[in-house]
Amino acid sequence: MALLKLKRIRKQRTVVSSLLLIAIVLVMGSFRKNEETEGRVRNLSIDGQMEIHSTNGNAGAPVIKTFFQPLHTDGDFDMKQNEMLTLWAEEWNMAGFQTQILTLENARIHPYFEEMKKVVEEKLPGDPYNHYCFYRYLAMATSGGGWHVDYDTMPSNFPLELAQILPYHGAFVSYHGPVPALISASEEEWTRIGQLITEQTHKTSNPHPSDMNMIKDLLQENEGIHDIIFKPASANYVVKPPFILNSKEEVNCDLMQFALVTHFSHYGMELLFKENKFPIAIENPNEQGTRERGIKKIQDMFREQCRPIPSTFRTG
Numbered sequence: 001m002a003l004l005k006l007k008r009i010r011k012q013r014t015v016v017s018s019l020l021l022i023a024i025v026l027v028m029g030s031f032r033k034n035e036e037t038e039g040r041v042r043n044l045s046i047d048g049q050m051e052i053h054s055t056n057g058n059a060g061a062p063v064i065k066t067f068f069q070p071l072h073t074d075g076d077f078d079m080k081q082n083e084m085l086t087l088w089a090e091e092w093n094m095a096g097f098q099t100q101i102l103t104l105e106n107a108r109i110h111p112y113f114e115e116m117k118k119v120v121e122e123k124l125p126g127d128p129y130n131h132y133c134f135y136r137y138l139a140m141a142t143s144g145g146g147w148h149v150d151y152d153t154m155p156s157n158f159p160l161e162l163a164q165i166l167p168y169h170g171a172f173v174s175y176h177g178p179v180p181a182l183i184s185a186s187e188e189e190w191t192r193i194g195q196l197i198t199e200q201t202h203k204t205s206n207p208h209p210s211d212m213n214m215i216k217d218l219l220q221e222n223e224g225i226h227d228i229i230f231k232p233a234s235a236n237y238v239v240k241p242p243f244i245l246n247s248k249e250e251v252n253c254d255l256m257q258f259a260l261v262t263h264f265s266h267y268g269m270e271l272l273f274k275e276n277k278f279p280i281a282i283e284n285p286n287e288q289g290t291r292e293r294g295i296k297k298i299q300d301m302f303r304e305q306c307r308p309i310p311s312t313f314r315t316g
Contacts, residue, residue: 062163064092065100065143066151067136071128083292088151091299095155097163104132106139112191113138116198123201123209133180133211137194145170145187149261152291153181154299156239156259157309173229176238178216181263196226237261241268244298245277251298253306264295 068085089099107113116134124130140148147163167173170186172193185193197214206213218226231237239259246252256262266286272278272294273285279297282290 061096061098062160063098063100063146064155064163065102065140065146065148066153067102067106067132067139067148068151069104069128069132069135071132083289085151087292087296088154091154095158096160097155100143101151102136102139102143104135104139106142107135110138110142110191112195112198116194119198119201130210134194134198137190137197137211140185141187141190141194145185145190148180148183150181150263152265152295153238153261153263154295156256156262156302158260162260168229171227171229173231174215175231175235175260176263177230177233178212178219179233179238179263180212180215181238182261193228238263240265241298242271242275242277244302245272245279248277248279249301251301251305253302256302257306257309262298264291264298266291269294 066085066088085101089101092099113135116138117131120131120134136148140146146166166184166186170189172185172189173183174180175182175184196218197211200214200217201209204214204217206217215228218228219230236255236258237260239255239261240263244252244256244262269278269291270285273282278285278294279301280290280293282294284290285294
């Protein structure tokens with residue numbers, strides 16, 4: 001009897017030891033995976049694949065997404081775009097986000113892609129840039145929806161807790177009127193609006209049926225009928241140059257610290273130069289790398305000069 005009991009105890013110990021060993025292996029494997037993920041920013045060469053950037057221990061943090069597809073094969077042009085993408089990823093990582101870059105390949109797998117492609121190529125012939133602007137709606141849908149910004153849009157006062165949710169129960173929300181600089185929406189809403197703006201190209205009287213112009217059509221047609229929420233530009237969820245600087249050395253904290261993001265468009269940066277407020281010494285605001293260096297300087301100035309404040313954003 002004693003021998004039988006001893007054997008049973010040994011068997012139980014063996015089972016427990018085996019379970020502990022399995023648990024240790026799983027934990028170590030998970031740790032190694034997280035360590036590899038958190039410590040890297042993947043190469044930004046565009047190979048048609050979706051890329052996740054997770055640095056500074058941001059694994060598990062909210063994800064901000066953008067869409068990028070090279071227009072040309074010229075190496076210098078693509079390098080310039082990649083400099084902006086690198087800066088974009090760094091700034092959002094620094095703000096506590098993971099970043100996700102979507103490409104044409106993400107849009108291609110959507111069941112509506114071929115129909116959209118046929119329409120936009122007919123309505124906007126020889127204009128791949130504006131084709132891609134339509135395709136990003138489908139890329140966002142196939143990636144699960146969420147928050148999207150243009151790749152020249154950087155974080156200002158964007159609370160992480162806001163990014164963890166989709167305001168208004170996942171409705172399509174544009175935070176700068178009809179300008180799609182910052183949008184949040186569920187997977188289903190990204191698909192629905194992508195289909196709506198594609199269909200609108202057949203109805204519009206606008207000679208240039210870009211995605212932004214089709215969004216404007218939907219807004220002007222009858223606000224609310226399409227269940228799209230447009231936050232007015234005057235709400236300053238999205239701010240832009242030249243208004244974000246008082247001078248070359250001084251940030252307009254009253255504006256930037258209340259904004260979720262800042263949209264550094266080509267036009268806005270040119271206005272900074274014309275108003276003698278560009279933060280670094282340059283001769284041409286359109287020179288390669290100039291916009292990126294200017295943006296980086298402004299973001300650094302913002303962090304140095306402006307006191308963080310609680311966000312006043314309301315989800316409705």
